Amino acid sequence: MRLDSLRTGSSTGCGCERTEKIVASRLKHGKARTREYTIWNSMRARCLNKNHLQYKNYGGRGITICKEWDDYDVYLNDMGTRPSKDYSIDRIDNNKGYSKENCRWATHITQSNNTRKTVYVTFRGVTKPIMEWVREMNMSYGRVRQRLSRGWSAESAFLKSV
Numbered sequence: 001m002r003l004d005s006l007r008t009g010s011s012t013g014c015g016c017e018r019t020e021k022i023v024a025s026r027l028k029h030g031k032a033r034t035r036e037y038t039i040w041n042s043m044r045a046r047c048l049n050k051n052h053l054q055y056k057n058y059g060g061r062g063i064t065i066c067k068e069w070d071d072y073d074v075y076l077n078d079m080g081t082r083p084s085k086d087y088s089i090d091r092i093d094n095n096k097g098y099s100k101e102n103c104r105w106a107t108h109i110t111q112s113n114n115t116r117k118t119v120y121v122t123f124r125g126v127t128k129p130i131m132e133w134v135r136e137m138n139m140s141y142g143r144v145r146q147r148l149s150r151g152w153s154a155e156s157a158f159l160k161s162v
Contacts, residue, residue, distance in 0.1 A: 036076055036081055044065060
C-alpha cells in the first residue's frame with residue numbers, strides 16, 4: 001500500500017482490516033487445538049471414516065453420532081470440558097452411539113470396565129467386573145480368569161490360594 005493512496009482517499013486502510021476479516025471468516029470457534037476438539041474429531045473419524053484403523057469397532061458395527069454433534073459447539077456444550085487429562089469420552093452403553101444421553105467423561109479404569117469384553121462375576125451377592133474384584137482382593141487376574149474358565153465357582157476362584 002502506498003502512502004499517497006491513503007492521503008488521496010483512494011484507499012482507506014493498509015490491508016490489515018481485510019486480512020483480519022478473511023481470518024475471522026475462516027475461524028469457526030477458535031478451539032481446534034484444544035484436547036476436547038481433538039477428542040471430538042477422533043470420535044467422528046472412528047465412526048465416519050471407513051479408512052480409520054478403528055472404524056470396524058465403531059462405524060463398522062453401527063456406532064453412530066447424534067446429528068446435533070455434527071456441530072462442535074453443541075457437542076462441547078453437552079459434554080463440557082473434560083475434568084482433567086485422566087478423562088476421555090466414554091459411551092455408557094457401548095452398544096449405542098455417541099449422544100448427550102449416552103456419553104460421559106470417564107477415567108481409563110472406568111472405560112476398561114465398560115467394554116464388550118468385560119467379564120462380570122457375582123461374588124457374595126455383588127456383581128462387578130472381574131478386574132475390580134482382582135484389584136480389590138489383590139489377586140492375579142490371570143489366575144482368577146483361569147480358575148473361572150475351568151468351572152470353579154466365584155467363591156472358590158477368589159478364596160482358594162494355590
